[in-house]
Amino acid sequence: MYEDDAPKDDNLWRVIAESAVIMAVGIGMSVMPNFKEYGHDIVAGALLLVLGRIIPPILKQVLHRRPAPKWLVSIAFIVGGLFGYVVSGTVAAKPHTILYISPVRYLSRQGFYSAVVDELAHQSMDNNLEVGVWLPTNDFGMQAQHSLIEKAIREKSGFAAIVFTPFKQYTQADMDDLYEHFVKFQPADIIIFDMDLPATFRDRLAKNNLPIPPCVKGNEKIGGELAANAMAEYFASKGVKNPTIAVFNMEVPGLRSTAFVEQLAQNKQINAKTVNWLSRSFTREEATGIALAELPNGPHIDGIFAGNDASALGVRDAIMQLKSEGVPAVDGEIKIVGYDATGEVVQLLQDANEKILLNTVDVDIPAQVTAMIRYAKMFQKNRSSATRQPGDECTAITPRLFR
Numbered sequence: 001m002y003e004d005d006a007p008k009d010d011n012l013w014r015v016i017a018e019s020a021v022i023m024a025v026g027i028g029m030s031v032m033p034n035f036k037e038y039g040h041d042i043v044a045g046a047l048l049l050v051l052g053r054i055i056p057p058i059l060k061q062v063l064h065r066r067p068a069p070k071w072l073v074s075i076a077f078i079v080g081g082l083f084g085y086v087v088s089g090t091v092a093a094k095p096h097t098i099l100y101i102s103p104v105r106y107l108s109r110q111g112f113y114s115a116v117v118d119e120l121a122h123q124s125m126d127n128n129l130e131v132g133v134w135l136p137t138n139d140f141g142m143q144a145q146h147s148l149i150e151k152a153i154r155e156k157s158g159f160a161a162i163v164f165t166p167f168k169q170y171t172q173a174d175m176d177d178l179y180e181h182f183v184k185f186q187p188a189d190i191i192i193f194d195m196d197l198p199a200t201f202r203d204r205l206a207k208n209n210l211p212i213p214p215c216v217k218g219n220e221k222i223g224g225e226l227a228a229n230a231m232a233e234y235f236a237s238k239g240v241k242n243p244t245i246a247v248f249n250m251e252v253p254g255l256r257s258t259a260f261v262e263q264l265a266q267n268k269q270i271n272a273k274t275v276n277w278l279s280r281s282f283t284r285e286e287a288t289g290i291a292l293a294e295l296p297n298g299p300h301i302d303g304i305f306a307g308n309d310a311s312a313l314g315v316r317d318a319i320m321q322l323k324s325e326g327v328p329a330v331d332g333e334i335k336i337v338g339y340d341a342t343g344e345v346v347q348l349l350q351d352a353n354e355k356i357l358l359n360t361v362d363v364d365i366p367a368q369v370t371a372m373i374r375y376a377k378m379f380q381k382n383r384s385s386a387t388r389q390p391g392d393e394c395t396a397i398t399p400r401l402f403r
Contacts, residue, residue, distance in 0.1 A: 097130045098376050100147045101164040103194075104139045109283045111309050111342035112365075116193075119369040125372050129160060131151055139281055141168060142174045146181065153185040161376035162187065165194045172279040175201055182210050189379045190384075191216065191372055196394045206390040214386045215394035216371040218363035222261025227337045228267065230359045230401055231303050234335060236269035244299055248275045248287070248307035256339060260305050275299060282307055287314025288321075295322060296329045303335045309345040309360055312338030316348075316356045339363070341402045360402045367397045 038326075100117060107114040121131045134152070136144035145164065152162045168396055175198070180186075182205060192215040200210050226295070235243045238275040245264065249257045264272045275298070279289050287306065295301060295318065306312035322330045334356065338345050341362035348354045 007150075047158070085089075091366035096128065097132050097159050098124060098372070099132045099134065099152055099159045099162045101134050101145060101152060101162065102136065103145060103165045103167070105135055105137065106139075106247050108132075108137075109285070109310065111344070112340040112363075115340070115342045115365050116369065119365050120372065123254075123366070123369050123373050127377065129376065131375070132159075135142070141285075142167070142171075146174075146177055149178070150181050150185075153181065153187040159189060161189050161191050161372070161379050163193050163372060164193045166192060166197050167195060180203060183208070186210060187213075191375050192394070193217065193368075193372065202388070211391065212388040212392070214375045214388055216368050216375070217370060217394045217396055219396040219398050220254070220256040221259045223339060223361045223363060224256040225263040226399060226401050227256070227305055227339065227359075227361050228260045228263035230337055231305065231335070232264060232267040232270050234270070234358055235272070235302065238333075240270065240302060242271050242273065244273045244275065245303040245305060246277045246294065246301050247305045248279045248282065248290075248311050250279065254307070257305065257307060263347045275301075276288050277304075279307065279311060281321045282311050284314035287311035288318045289314075291315040292316030292321070295319070296327050300329065300335060302332075303337070303358070306336055306338050309338040309342045312336050312345060312357065312360065326335055337361075340365075346402065361399050362402045363399045364397050371395045371397065 013084045098120065101122060102113055102117070104110045104113055106119060117131070117133055134148050136148060138144055147161070149164055152159065179201065190213040192213050194217050196215045196217065197213070205212050214234050231243075231245060247257050247261060263273050264274065274338075277294055278288060279290065287310070291304075291314065304312075304315050306315055319330050319334055319336075335358040336356055337358050338360035341360045345357060345360050347358065375386045
């Protein structure tokens, strides 16, 4: 650049202002996962533009109003470009991926977890985040999940947050294994989802000055009570005073099914009897098999609390099959209450002709994901800002009946 090309004082600030706008756009793009590389280049380019327009006149003043030599201007460009790449690269390098470690191998078999991933992807886009999903080798496999957790926390610098779901069925060996991961890596960016770590485990972390991860889940006690109320109100309205209701349960009863049974026992409108149907995976296919075995051969069933929507759909499939075969056990009405309010169940409940599904508990997946996103963004700013104290409970989202 020669002396005559240098900007005049009256438009120098306009040049700087225009370049600042370009730089702001570049910085904005650099924090967006899909555009960060372009933003990186724009920031560096804007800095080059600014330096290219203002350095020559500055050097001219320094050199007592002589035109700046081309070699000196070139050096200034190179320094400015390097500075731009460093600045924008620092912004772009900030971890933007939420890693979701699924508890199940096939998301399509578990509508709840599939819906969570979809909502996480949707909300992450609105918050300039990406989502990665890692699948275990088998459903609800402790060791398979733990191996993924170990891999993830080894690579934790690449993630804004790591989301995983522990289980009630943890043996002491399982908990010891998970604890060793926490001791070894001291992860400060984990979010517990859907089911909290046992209180004894959280106390163990606190006693050894290890971070207690934040937690997000639905309020299963309230959800189970709502399901019981829906069932009781229906049978009371139909004059069925002594219904028999099947409850899907694990070997160790979960909170939602326990709350369902206890709430039903307290209801004064009906005198319900409950029977347990043992489920290991709560999938549609498993629930169909259970219902096909139990309905024709067990006690007469008036209603079923399926535990989740996948099981509700499986039981519905079985009832429709048995009805088509003319099996007497399903001659009357059998009503099902699901849990989670996922896609296919919601669509069926919106159909006025639906005769089998009675209701489902809406666990407000969008609100649960919003809480996860909030913790992930807290981790981005300060990795220890979202950790809990030993007595802190999960962030529990209040459910509601779908209809």
